[in-house]
Amino acid sequence: MHTFRIGGIHPKENKLSAGKTIIRxxxxxxxxxxxxxxxxxxxxxVVEKGDTVRVGQIIGEANGFISANVHSxxxxxxxxxxxxxxxxxxxxxxxxxxxxxxxxxxxxxxxPDIISQCNFTKEEILAKIKNAGIVxxxxxxxxxxxxxxxxxxxxxxxxxxxGVECEPYLTCDHALMLCHxxxxxxxxxxxxxxxxxxxxxxxxxxxxxxxIAHLSKLAKNYQGIEIQALKTKYPQGGExxxxxxxxxxQVPSGKLPIEVGAVVQNVATVFAIYQAVQxxxxxxxxxxxxxxKDAQNxxxxxxxxxxxxxxxxxxxxxxxxxxxxxxxxxxMMGRAVASLDTPAVKGSAGIxxxxxxxxxxxxAANCIRCSKCVNACxxxxxxxxxxxxxxxxxxxxxxxxxxxxxxxxxxxxYVCPSNRPILDYVRYGKTTVGGIIRGRK
Amino acid sequence: MxxxxxxxxxxxxxxxxxxxxxxxxxxxxxxxxxPLIDQVQAVLPAANCGAxxxxxxxxxxxxxVSATSLDALLCPVGGNAVMQNVSAILGKTSSEAVxxxxxxxxxxxCEHRPQTNLYNGAKRCSIAHNLYSxxxxxxxxxIGFGDCxxxxxxGAISINAATQLPEIDENKCTSCGACVKACPKMLLEIRxxxxxxxxxxxxxxxxxxxxIARKSCSAACIGCSKCQKVCDFEAISINNNLAFxxxxxxxxxGKCVETCSTKAIVEFxxxxxxL
Numbered sequence: 001m002h003t004f005r006i007g008g009i010h011p012k013e014n015k016l017s018a019g020k021t022i023i024r025x026x027x028x029x030x031x032x033x034x035x036x037x038x039x040x041x042x043x044x045x046v047v048e049k050g051d052t053v054r055v056g057q058i059i060g061e062a063n064g065f066i067s068a069n070v071h072s073x074x075x076x077x078x079x080x081x082x083x084x085x086x087x088x089x090x091x092x093x094x095x096x097x098x099x100x101x102x103x104x105x106x107x108x109x110x111x112p113d114i115i116s117q118c119n120f121t122k123e124e125i126l127a128k129i130k131n132a133g134i135v136x137x138x139x140x141x142x143x144x145x146x147x148x149x150x151x152x153x154x155x156x157x158x159x160x161x162x163g164v165e166c167e168p169y170l171t172c173d174h175a176l177m178l179c180h181x182x183x184x185x186x187x188x189x190x191x192x193x194x195x196x197x198x199x200x201x202x203x204x205x206x207x208x209x210x211x212i213a214h215l216s217k218l219a220k221n222y223q224g225i226e227i228q229a230l231k232t233k234y235p236q237g238g239e240x241x242x243x244x245x246x247x248x249x250q251v252p253s254g255k256l257p258i259e260v261g262a263v264v265q266n267v268a269t270v271f272a273i274y275q276a277v278q279x280x281x282x283x284x285x286x287x288x289x290x291x292x293k294d295a296q297n298x299x300x301x302x303x304x305x306x307x308x309x310x311x312x313x314x315x316x317x318x319x320x321x322x323x324x325x326x327x328x329x330x331x332m333m334g335r336a337v338a339s340l341d342t343p344a345v346k347g348s349a350g351i352x353x354x355x356x357x358x359x360x361x362x363x364a365a366n367c368i369r370c371s372k373c374v375n376a377c378x379x380x381x382x383x384x385x386x387x388x389x390x391x392x393x394x395x396x397x398x399x400x401x402x403x404x405x406x407x408x409x410x411x412x413x414y415v416c417p418s419n420r421p422i423l424d425y426v427r428y429g430k431t432t433v434g435g436i437i438r439g440r441k
Numbered sequence: 442m443x444x445x446x447x448x449x450x451x452x453x454x455x456x457x458x459x460x461x462x463x464x465x466x467x468x469x470x471x472x473x474x475x476p477l478i479d480q481v482q483a484v485l486p487a488a489n490c491g492a493x494x495x496x497x498x499x500x501x502x503x504x505x506v507s508a509t510s511l512d513a514l515l516c517p518v519g520g521n522a523v524m525q526n527v528s529a530i531l532g533k534t535s536s537e538a539v540x541x542x543x544x545x546x547x548x549x550x551c552e553h554r555p556q557t558n559l560y561n562g563a564k565r566c567s568i569a570h571n572l573y574s575x576x577x578x579x580x581x582x583x584i585g586f587g588d589c590x591x592x593x594x595x596g597a598i599s600i601n602a603a604t605q606l607p608e609i610d611e612n613k614c615t616s617c618g619a620c621v622k623a624c625p626k627m628l629l630e631i632r633x634x635x636x637x638x639x640x641x642x643x644x645x646x647x648x649x650x651x652x653i654a655r656k657s658c659s660a661a662c663i664g665c666s667k668c669q670k671v672c673d674f675e676a677i678s679i680n681n682n683l684a685f686x687x688x689x690x691x692x693x694x695g696k697c698v699e700t701c702s703t704k705a706i707v708e709f710x711x712x713x714x715x716l
Contacts, residue, residue, distance in 0.1 A: 089574030338558050338573050361561050424563035428571050 001206060002248075003231035004241040007378035009411045010233055011332065013207055016291050017171045017298040022179055024302045025315055027099055031074050031306035032084050032343040033059060034094045038135040039142045040066030045095060051078045055104040056282050059095050062130070068143040069133035070095075073284035073304035075103040086345070087309075087328045089338035097306070109279040114182050118190050118277060125194050125277055132276030134283045138162055138237060138266035139333065141347040144273065147265070148194050150258045157261040159192055159200040160246050161270055163215075164230065164237040166205060167330025170350045172287040173267050175300040177204070177211045180271055185215070185222050187274035192224065195263055200225045201246050202267070205232045234332060235409040239264045241378050253405050283346060288312065292353030294320035303344050309351060310340040324359035327352040332410050365418040373412035373422060379405045383412035387422045390429035395436055398429045404437070406430050477506045477531060484526040485516060490594055492517045492617030511535035518595075518615040540634040541616040543597075543609050547628045548644040548660040548705060549582040550604040570625035578657025581647045583607070583628055592623035611638055633688040637710065641686060641693055644707040648681040655703065662705040668697035 036042040043060030047053060053072040060070030076099040084094040104110060120128070130145035150156055161184075165173040177184060188200050202219075204212050206229045216227045230236060230245050240251045242264055249260040257264055265273075268286065275281040284305050291298040296317030303312055309328070313319055319326070319340075327334040329349050340351075373383040381402060389398045403426065412422040481502040489497040493516050495504055505514055505527055515538045516523050528535040554577045560569055566588040574580030585605035590598045597613035598620060600606070607620075611634075620629045628646055643662055647654040651663030664682030676690035677697060686697070686706070698708045 085574070085580075088572065089580055091580070335572070359561075421563035421568075424565075424568050424572075428565070428568045431571055 001229060001231045002245050003233045004236060004244040004378060006244075006380050007376050007411060008233040008235065008241070009376050009414055011168050011414065013232070014168045014291075014293070015171050015174070015207070016169065016293075016295070017289055017300055018174055018208075019178070019210065020171070020175060020299050022175050022287055022300045022302050025304070025307065025312055027074055027102065027304055028307055028311040029099055030079070030096065030308075031099060031304065032094045032096050032308070033070060033073065033306035034084065034086065034092045034343060034345055035060045035070055036086075036092045037070050037133075037141065037305065037346045038068040039140060040064060040068070042093060043067060043070045043133075045081050045093070047072075047078050047081075047095060049078055049080055052076070052100075053078060053097060055102065056108050056284060057105060058131075058133075058282070062133075062143075066143060066146055068135050068145075069131060069282070071133055071282040071284045072097060073306050074099045076100040085339065085342055087335055087337040087342050094306075094343065107280045109281070114186070115278040116182075116186050118186070118193065120277065122194050122196070125190060128277050128280075129273055132272070132282040134269060134272045134276055135346050136266055137268035137272060137286060137346065137349075139329065139347055139349060141345075144265070144269055147263065148191065150195075150263070154258045155261065156195045156197050156258060156263045157199070158247060158263075159188065159195055159197050160242055160262055160264045161188055161200060161202040161267055162237055162239075162242055162264055163202050163204040163208075163211070163267045164242060165208070166232070166234045166237040167332055167334075167349075168234075169291045169352050170289045170330045171291070172289045172300050172349055174208050174211060175289075176271055176287050177208070177215065177267055181211075181215055181218050183274045184267055184270050185218055185225060186278065187270035188225055189222055190273060190277050191263075191265060191270065197263075198224050202227050203230050203236075203242055203246050204228070205230050205236060207232045235378055235407070235411065238378065238407055238409060240407075253402055286344075286346060286348070288344065288348055289350035289352075290316040291350060292320060292323070292355070293358070294322045294355050295353050296320065303348075305346055306343045308341065308343055309337070309348075312344065313340060313351060320353050320355070322355040323353045324356045325354040327354060332414070333408065361421070362419040364420045367420060368418060370417060372415040372417065376411040376415045378409060378411060379407065381406060383422045383426060384420075386429060387420065387425040390425040390432075395429070395433050399433050399437070403430050403433050475506050478502045480530050481505050481527055484523060484530065486518045486523065488518050488594065488615075488617075490518060490615070490617040490619060492615065492619070505531060508533075517541065517617055520615075541631050542611060542614050542634045542638075543616060543618075543620055543629050544632050544640070544642055544644075544709075545583065545607055545609065545628055546630055546642065546644055546646050547581075547583040547606065547626075548707065549577065549579055549658045550606060550660075553660040554579055554582060554658040567623075567625050579647055579654070579661065581626060581645075581649075582658060583626065588623045588625070589620035589629060592619045594619065635688075635693065639693055639708075639710045640688070641691060641695065641698060641706060641708050642688075643684045643686055643705055645705045646683065648683050650682055654682065660703055660705055663703055665702065667700045667702065668706060671696045671700045 041064035044063040046061050047059045054075045057072045059072045062069050076097045079096045079098045081095050083091040086092050134144040135141040212229050219225045219227050243262050272283045288301050288303045326337050328337050410423045485498040493501045495501040511533045524535045556576050557578050560576050564586045566584040566586045569584050583606050587600045589607050595613050597610045598607050601608050616631050645662035647661045654661040666679050669677045674690050676687050698706050
C-alpha cells in the first residue's frame, strides 16, 4: 500500500466520532460572519446596517485576485458591521446578523434529488464556483476558482482528491464521504471537466475502510475515477505528500503542484463545488467535528458559517469539566483558541477538547542531536538547525535552508525527545523570512 | 655543517624575496585612510550597537570625519560627552543633544489586566505575538516574556516578576533603540529624558473604543480626550481612541496627569543617582 516517501509520523488516531452521521446544528439568534473567511484579501461588505438578508445572499464581495465572496448563512436583519476577534484573538471585520426565520433564496435548489447531468461549459462552471465563494476546506481556505485556473502554459493531467483526513480526532470528511458519496463523485467529474483531465484519484487512508468500500463500489459508474487506499500516516493530507503518495512525483521546492501536472482538492471542497454548480447553493455551511477524550457526545455537525463556537459546543453536550485547552481544528495543525466566543469560519474543521494531562507541555531540555526531527520532517528539512537559526535571528541562513518549504505540520515537535518547541521557532522564522522575501519585491 | 648552511641560506633568501614582494605590493595597493578616523573611533564607546544609524562605531567615525557639520550626528550611547571629544578632534562644532531614554507604553500590570487564558508555547514575545493576541483581553499590551531584555546589550531592562512588565534602568539605558525594534507590540518608545528625569507620557497603546479597552485593562487609555482639552500647549493628539503626548511641545505642567480618569498618563520623576 502506498504512502509518501519522506518522513511522517503515526500519532494515535483517536477518531472517536468515526462513522457517525452528520447532525444538523441549530441556528442561534445571532450569527457573526467574518469577511476574512479565506486566504487572501478580506471581502468587501455589500450590505449595510438594517438591510434584510436571506440565506445564500451575498454579503461580502471578493476584493482582489486572491479573495472570495462571502454569503449570509441565515435570514434576518444586519444589526451592525464591526470588528470581531477570531480564534487567535485578532480583530477581523464581520457582519452581525439577527436571525429571523430561515428563508432561503429561491434560486437555491433545496430538493434532496441528486443531479448527475452537468451541461455547463468550463467557463460557466468556474464562474459558478467563484460566485459561490468556494475555498479549500481542507484547512488552507485558498479560493478554489484560483486553484482551478492554472496558468495557460501549464497543463494538469491528473486530479487528486484529498479524502485522507490524516489529522487525529477529526472525522468530518469521513462523515461527508459516507453520507454524500454520489454528490462527491459528481463533483469530481465537474472538476475534471474544468481542468480537462481524463483521470482522477481519490486518496483515502486505510483507517476508513467503510468509505473505501462504499466509494469503490459507486466509482464504477463514473469514468476515470479511481479510489486509492493509502497507508495511514500523518501528514498525508498535505498537498505535496498526497501527490507523492498517489503518483510518486515530488513537487520541486517553492513550486506548486501544477508543476508535476497535478491539481489537488479536498473532498469537502468537491462537495461544495457540486452544490454550487448543480444546486446553485453558495458555501455557507460545513461539517465540523466536535470531539475530545472526555467529550460527552463526540460527533459531526453541519454548521452554518458564522455561528458562535460556544453555541455549537453547547448543542454537543457542552465543554467537559476536565478541559484545559480547546483547539480549533485537529490536534496537530489546529490552533488553541483564546476564547470560544468566536464565530465558525469556512476553515473550521473541528473543535477539540484537551484535558489537563494532555494539555501540558513538558519542560524543554537541550537538543541531543538525535536527528529524530530530521527523519520525521516530510519536507526533508533539518528542523533542529532551523530552530537554532531562528533563536539567533539568522534569517538569511534559514532562507538557504528552505524554511519556506515548511508546512508547519508539527512532526518535529511531536517526535522531539527533549520536548523542544521546534515548530514554534521555525514558524516564527518562516513568518519573518516570508516578510523579508515579500519586502524584496 | 654544510646542511645547516644550505638550509639557512635557502630560508634566508626565501624570506628576503617574500619580504620584498610584500613590501612592493603594500606600496602598490596602498589605500589612504584619514588618520582622524582612527582617532575618532578611539573616543567612541565601542559598543557597536548601531544606534547612531551606522554599521558599528567605525562607520560612525567615518561619517563624522566626512561630514561638514556634526549637528545631525549623535552617538546616543556616549551622549554629549563623547560628541564633545569628537568635535575637539575634528575641530567641528556639535549641537547639544537632548538626553533620551526608553519608556514602556503599557501599564497593564496583573492587577489592572486580569489574565483570560494561558499560553504554554515557546516563551518569546515574538513567537507568542505570531500566534495570537496575548494572555489578557488587551491585544495591544505587553506580553512580558522579555524580548526587550534579550535585545538590550547594556543590561538596562529587566522583567519585574510581580508586574510581569519590563523595567528600564535610567542609568544604564543609552537610548540605542534596540528594544524598540525587538518589541512585537511596539510598546517601547525613545523619549526625552527630561530635566531630573521628569517626563509625562501615555502608558498605553490600546486602540480599542473606550468601553472595550477599559473592560480588558483598568489602566487603559479610553480616548476620552479630557487630557487634550485640558492641555494649554496642544501637546496631546488623539488618534484611534488613543492619546499621545508629543514631548517636543509638552511643558510637564502635569494638568493631564490629574485629569486622566484611568491613570493611563504616567508622570515620572526621579532623582538622578550620583555615581
